[in-house]
Amino acid sequence: MPERAFQQIDVFSQRPGDGNPLAVVLDAQGLSDADMQRFATWANLSETTYLLPPTEAGLAAGADYRVRIFSPGGELSFAGHPTLGSCHAWLKAGGSPRVPGSIVQECAGGLVRIEQSDGLLAFAAPPMQRSAPNPALLALVTGALGLRPQQVLAAQVLDNGPRWLALLLPSAELVLGLQPDHARLKDLGQDVGVVHVAPSASDTSRPGVTVRAFAAPMGTPEDPVTGSLNGSLAQWLIAEGLAPQRYLVAQGERLGRAGRVHIRQDEQGQVWVGGQSVTCIQGTALL
Numbered sequence: 001m002p003e004r005a006f007q008q009i010d011v012f013s014q015r016p017g018d019g020n021p022l023a024v025v026l027d028a029q030g031l032s033d034a035d036m037q038r039f040a041t042w043a044n045l046s047e048t049t050y051l052l053p054p055t056e057a058g059l060a061a062g063a064d065y066r067v068r069i070f071s072p073g074g075e076l077s078f079a080g081h082p083t084l085g086s087c088h089a090w091l092k093a094g095g096s097p098r099v100p101g102s103i104v105q106e107c108a109g110g111l112v113r114i115e116q117s118d119g120l121l122a123f124a125a126p127p128m129q130r131s132a133p134n135p136a137l138l139a140l141v142t143g144a145l146g147l148r149p150q151q152v153l154a155a156q157v158l159d160n161g162p163r164w165l166a167l168l169l170p171s172a173e174l175v176l177g178l179q180p181d182h183a184r185l186k187d188l189g190q191d192v193g194v195v196h197v198a199p200s201a202s203d204t205s206r207p208g209v210t211v212r213a214f215a216a217p218m219g220t221p222e223d224p225v226t227g228s229l230n231g232s233l234a235q236w237l238i239a240e241g242l243a244p245q246r247y248l249v250a251q252g253e254r255l256g257r258a259g260r261v262h263i264r265q266d267e268q269g270q271v272w273v274g275g276q277s278v279t280c281i282q283g284t285a286l287l
Contacts (some may be wrong), residue, residue, distance in 0.1 A: 001286045004028070007175025008281035009085040012225040012251075016280045018258040020225040022085035024049040025285060026093050028068070032128045033075070039287055040070035044137055046083045046220045047071050051090060054243035057143075057147035058106035059198060064097045065090055066106040073219045077276075078161030080227015080273055087114050109161045115272065120262060125231030128160040141192055154242070158193075158232035164213075166193045166233055168242065170211040176254060186216035189284040193229045197243045207250035207260065209243065224252040225259030231273040234263045238271065 005026040013019025018241075023043040028036070040048035048070050054063035067086045069076040076082075087103055097103040102113040105123075112123040133155050142149055154168040169175050175196045185192060192214045201208030211233065211273030213226040223229075230249055237243035249261035262274040 001282040003158050005090065005195045005284055005285050006281075007089045009088055010280050011081040011085040011088070011277045012259040012261055012275035013257070014276040014278060015258075016278055018252070019277070020081045020223065020257075021045050021250070021280070022082055022281060024086055024089040025050045025287060026089060028052050029192075029276050031154065031287060034067060035287060036070050037074070039285070041072045044072060046223055047079055048078065049082045049086045051086060054106045055107065058111065060113055061100060062098065062188045063106035063111055064104050065095065071218055071220075075108070076125060076161065078107055078112070078228060080123065080229070080231055081213045081225060083107070083112055083114065084275060085277055086120045086225060087121050089279070092279055093130060108145055110175070110215055113223055114215045115274075116145070120276060122272040123227070123231075125235055125271040125273055126160050128158055128232045128235045129234055130158050130232070133157050133165055137165070137188065137190065139277075141185070142167075144181045144188065145192070146180065147176050147178070150201050156241075158229075158236055160228055162191065162228045164171045164191050164229050164232060165192045166195065166229075166236065168237070169194055172196045172198065175210045175212055178212065180221075180243050182214065182216040182221040185214055189217045190216045191217055193226070193233060197237060197247075201247045202244040204246055204248045204262075207248045209247050209249045209263075210247050211251045211261075212254065213251070221261070222255060224255050224257045225261065225275075226251065227261065227273050227275075228252040229269060230263065232263070234271045238265050
């Protein structure tokens with residue numbers, strides 16, 4: 001059984017243990033889908049990624065490398081913290097992008113642009129579809145969260161690969177105080193994101209937005225820090241004037257984490273989702 005280069009990364013954090021962990025296998029050539037799924041299930045993190053050369057089409061389109069993303073429950077077309085963590089690991093292992101400071105990652109969901117500047121990696125949030133939630137489902141989810149209907153200021157279904165039912169709540173205290181019925185959420189088959197935007201959110205020197213992500217249907221009752229959700233939340237909230245064009249998110253507090261997600265919208269309207277990452281484990285895996 002060959003040894004393959006391996007890293008475990010903490011994403012959206014500059015200190016080990018504060019962010020969202022990710023397992024990265026840096027040379028995944030020759031692994032079958034079953035091999036990848038088996039190792040991801042054994043690693044037992046929310047996601048494990050496998051780095052590969054780009055496909056022929058991806059290479060022609062400018063991709064620097066390709067990533068496959070697996071949760072214990074199956075393969076994902078796109079996910080946020082695996083995008084940044086995989087890029088961090090690829091760069092640390094000696095990867096060199098074609099364009100300095102700009103990396104193009106190929107995944108099942110397509111090509112993702114990543115910018116590197118000031119110690120941060122940030123990915124361009126992919127196109128997102130949003131719609132009004134089914135009223136019956138919204139009522140069931142609200143109940144599973146222990147909320148009263150009048151406590152939900154706004155709600156949208158957000159889909160940028162992962163599909164979230166997002167709820168805007170009136171205070172950070174309410175967001176942090178939620179004690180969801182995860183079994184009910186799992187039975188409903190709906191991942192849920194909750195968010196509060198403080199009036200001071202435009203001050204990026206400290207977090208002004210509080211987020212929690214409940215993903216029991218994917219096998220993760222609460223995700224520590226969630227790039228895909230934060231990307232789709234930003235696209236919704238900024239477009240509706242509910243959040244400023246640049247803000248800092250705090251996520252993971254109830255899990256003992258201190259995740260920080262940097263959000264900005266550029267002059268072309270593209271939303272970027274960024275953060276720091278730190279390598280916690282480096283070595284080889286037998287695969």
